[in-house]
Amino acid sequence: MVSPILELTNINKSFGHVQANKNINLKINKGTIHGIIGENGAGKSTLMSIVFGLYQANSGSIKINGKEINLRSPRDSIVNGIGMVHQHFMLVENFTVLENIILGFEGETVFGEKLANAKKDLEKLCKTYNFNIDLDATIADLSVGFRQRVEILKSLYRGAEILILDEPTGVLTPQEVDELFKILRSLKDEGKTIVLITHKLIEIMDLTSEVSVMRQGEMVGHTKTKDTNKEQLAEMMVGRSVLLRVDKKEIKKGEVIFKVNNLSVKDDLDVARVKNINLEIRSGEILGIAGVTGNGQTELLEALSGIRKVESGNIQLFGEKISDQDNFLNPRMLKEKGLAHVPEDRQRMGLISDFKAHENLIFGYHDQEPFSKSAVLNSQEITEYSSKIMQEYDVRPNSPNLITSNFSGGNQQKIILSRELNENPKVLLVGQPTRGVDIGAIEFIHQRLIDMRDRGAAILLASVELDEILSLSDRIIVMFDGKIVGEKENKNVTDRELGLLMAGVA
Amino acid sequence: MSNIVVDKSKVPWWVSNVIVPLVNLTLALLVSGLFIFIAGENPIEAVKLIIFGSFGYIQGFAYTLYYTTNFIFTGLAFAVAFHCRLFNIGGEGQAYIGGLGVFLVAINLSFLPIPIVWLLSICGAFLFGAAWAYIPAYLQSKRGSHVVITTIMFNFIASSLMIFLLVDVIRDTNQMAPHTVKLPEAIWLPSFEAFSGILGIKIRYSPLNLTFLLAIASLFFVWFLVWKTKWGYEMRAVGHNTQAAIYAGISPHKNIIIAMCISGGLAGLLGVNEILGVSHKIQAGFPAGYGFTGIAVALMGRNHPIGILPAAFLFGILYQGGSEVTFEMPNITRYMFVAVQGLIILFSGALENLFRPQIESFFVKRLNKEVNA
Known part of the structure; x- marks a missing residue:
């Protein structure tokens, strides 16, 4: 059996006396879109921040392709092929797309031939995944949906094999969500692995092939998306059955x-x-x-x-x-x-x-x-x-x-x-x-x-x-x-x- | 960088409000001891002198309480403004102008029955101090001029104004020095030795007088105002979150002005102690830095009357005991004690969070163990 691209074993993390993650085990397979769902404060973002090297776990191990690694900073994660798109974008508003992408990237300069090469590489990437971005546009002029694409492109350019997206649809219109999902699917088809953190059940059902549910810092279940449904996931998230539809009776309007x-x-x-x-x-x-x-x-x-x-x-x-x-x-x-x-x-x-x-x-x-x-x-x-x-x-x-x-x-x-x-x-x-x-x-x-x-x-x-x-x-x-x-x-x-x-x- | 994150809700109040300030104070005193040692004197002896000077004999203790009175006023003044998140650095100037208020009321109305003169003089002090704070408050609320800057400037303006008045307008013309005539003796506030005289105890002169009781009353007044009235509630709301205050229909302008005026008024009461109680005339520069030290008192006392009382008392001890030390130890100058005060401000203000996380997490862990055991 092929070992999973990312494997977390017994991850624990606490802040003071708040245990944000308790004995988390998670296996993510290569070339899948894996959803992580849970309520606010369930510990999803903490867990992914550990994977991205922003926090260090108190105990537990992280393996990539079966090899144990030690992630002390985001740089370690990037080197190991992990990219993350945060809820709040980390872009310099008055720089161009190109400038933002090469900003802070080791081994490149921002002048002359190397810049031209970088641009060529990026153009190729854009084409492969249908990004449709003008590399010379200024970030400030771009809509939120496009800014998000720049973030994704940035991760890909840095060699990300595993892409973590933290609540990516919160700021998008339904059409922009469609576009994003199209991109994510094409990334999956090219063999990339995507981890989608969300609290929206509908996105999990639409996009993912596997889903893990977190509740109060613990992993309460893993399942194939096709074997479950919204009601069941909601119940796992909350710990009791939940009414997803609002009961609303017709009422006569007044003045x-x-x-x-x-x-x-x-x-x-x-x-x-x-x-x-x-x-x-x-x-x-x-x-x-x-x-x-x-x-x-x-x-x-x-x-x-x-x-x-x-x-x-x-x-x-x-x-x-x-x-x-x-x-x-x-x-x-x-x-x-x-x-x-x-x-x-x-x-x-x-x-x-x-x-x-x-x-x-x-x-x-x-x-x-x-x-x-x-x-x-x-x-x-x-x-x-x-x-x-x-x-x-x-x-x-x-x-x-x-x-x-x-x-x-x-x-x-x-x-x-x-x-x-x-x-x-x-x-x-x-x-x-x-x-x-x-x-x-x-x-x-x-x-x-x-x-x-x-x-x-x-x-x-x-x-x-x-x-x-x-x-x-x-x-x-x-x-x-x-x-x-x-x-x-x-x-x-x-x-x-x-x-x-x-x-x-x- | 410290990575300790403490769940604030689990920290007992006495750890953050008693233990942490005590640790900071101890550190400040240890470092001060080191300075005294470097200056060539024995720190232990210095401590003995401080304690003897401020507690050892009744007159010394009276001096300690006299200083405490001033620090209570200026400490409370800073604290009230701070609850509206206003950094009123202008206590010094407001106290100075407050003194003018006491004097003008007292000398012009001295024909009235004595308790009424006292009452009106206290009002005069409060109103003059408040008026001096009103201008920076207005500039802050309507024009956005930062109150830290304007109150500092108003200290200088107050000082210049008072020098002008003392030299050209209200000077005692029989004297060369810049001070006014004395108030009629009948309306002086009764001093501590007068009280002890009634009780048949004879003690030597001290500046402690009836104003001490006014200071104690002010502590209660501020506590009641800030935590028990809707005005205090609104002031705190504006201070913590101006946006939310506006949402709730609370006017930030109005509350900035109220908070600053009460603050200035409390600082002005220092004039009651100095002029109606002690010197009975306005002397140039009588606030003598009490207004600034009040900031440290308030910070140490965590802006709460219950904290300000011991903090003011502590600074009273340092002032009184400190002068005893400079008297006995030739190597220690008055400025040494300014440095000691500075260290206390440094440790309990600027470096307040230096040990807080460690101390809090230590206690939280210990207490949890007790609960679990």
Whole structure:
């Protein structure tokens, strides 16, 4: 039998007292696409960072082609034919593709004949794998999908036989994902080995031939992809059976309660990010905003929630004008009028990670009774409330005095949701409600949003996860370059259609 | 580079807040001992002198508490601003201007009933200090001028302004030296020896006076303000995460200004101790570096009143004991103790994280063993 190209035996890694990897065994065969799936914090990225030499394992061995090797730095890994494409690209924005690829590559110079040779080699590579990249283009001018290709090309040029991709599709449109998968398949056909780290089941089913599942730092199973299905994988990931579809009953929509007229918004650098947008939401309706990150969704939500100034146009709540270019209500006044906001970026905006959980649970409501009375905070009331609501929203652990950064992403998100939903808002603005949240909590959060809708709230949901938009929304609008480029009732809409709109080509 | 990663939630509070500062302090004192040794004196003898000088006799102890009073005010001043992540280096200037406030109120309103004069003078000190901090606060919140830079500059401006006033405007014209006339004796704050006189104990002069109790009250006031009121909550929210504060409808501008004004006001209270309590007149340069040392006090005390009290007391001991040492040991100058203070700042501020990971992981491991055993 041929020995696997990469074999990990009993890998252990701990950070302080957190054991990120426990006795991991993994065999990856040459010429396969091997998926590694698990929830956030399951230890996937740690494991792959060990393989790429970024971390050193506390114990265990790594073999490549049956030969034990010692990886002390990424350089060792590159020499051994391992390449990695990170979630966040490591490219110099104002350099060309060619410059980025040869940057820091030992044994080459960036002048004269050698440069020309390097370019020739790269052109050959591009052709073999259908990369379709202009080597002289500047990185800053390239779309995210192309930048990712540059990263892959970089690894291949350095002689990678095993290519590790860490959550490669998070920032791509469905069409770009298709292109990426095409490239990955052609790499496999040429005999390269690909390791795909992801938390998206659908990608595993589409692309991989073998899959390994991680949960809480342990490897809980290996299987051939064709012998399994999504439900089974989800159950392995979470450790219990999971409802993948959201149960949503038809509901009668009410009147329009939130309306946006000709809204334009600029960002901090004075660049127009929202351009003349009109929308309305009825009570009992979830309006989904689909779009690739950075097409104005962030600024739109900020303007609607009173954080960002409106450039022109206005916003109406129950027919009353709440914001226009001259004045806008601040978030606290909007809360009093029944508008709540779950911000996209919980670390940056939604909560204060150094505060205790109970302090975050009253954040923005801290000056209301019973939490405070004539400026003095009522600690007892706050603590009682906190532990009650943490129970209700299943925030684990239920310790109101724990510092918030010690909670997992999912539980932090539940802290925000419990705070914002508890007042029964009439209008709810939600950005990326499940980003970095584990499957079990996603199910819970989606159910809460549907409950809010059924109770007659008008909900605006912005998400980069198309699946989320499709499973929750009643109506979907697509944003591209600050404009609404499409609006559809959520009936028989496919992610293909939306993808074309998101890419701005339809 | 240290690779120790400690799970913060498992570290007991007393390890990070008591053991670590004590270790840092011990190191600073060991290095100071080395300096004293190099200077040709016996460090053990120096320690004995410090302890005797600050505790050994009642007058020395009173001096220690007098210094402690000043350090409590300036330490609290720094801490309050720091909770809003503002580095108020301007305690020195705010104290100076605060002193002007005490004096102007006291001398102009001295006809009122005495407790009212005291109360109004304290308000004067607080308001003048706060007003001096308001300008950098405004520049920070509206114009983005960094408060570190502006408060340093405002120390110089305060100093120049006071020299001008003391030379040309409010100088005691019967004197050549730049200081004002004395306040009427009736409104001086009762001193420590006056109290002990009532109790029938006779002691020699010391500068300790009623302001010490005001300092203790200020400790409580700051604790209550920062942790028990919505204002403190909002200040801390702005300090930890301005973006999130805006999201919650908390105004960063307003809170920067409130935090700086309270900070400046607390620094201004130093003027109560110095002018209403001790010298009864404004002398040029009376804040004498207390404002700067307050930064070290706050850093050592981890910006918490419970920490600031012992830290202020420690610096009180160093000041009082230190002067005793320079008196007895000819090779040790006053500047040696400035260096000792510097070392304490270095070890408990700049090098705070030097041993923290090791100490914390040591205790976490030990405690885990106990739990498992």
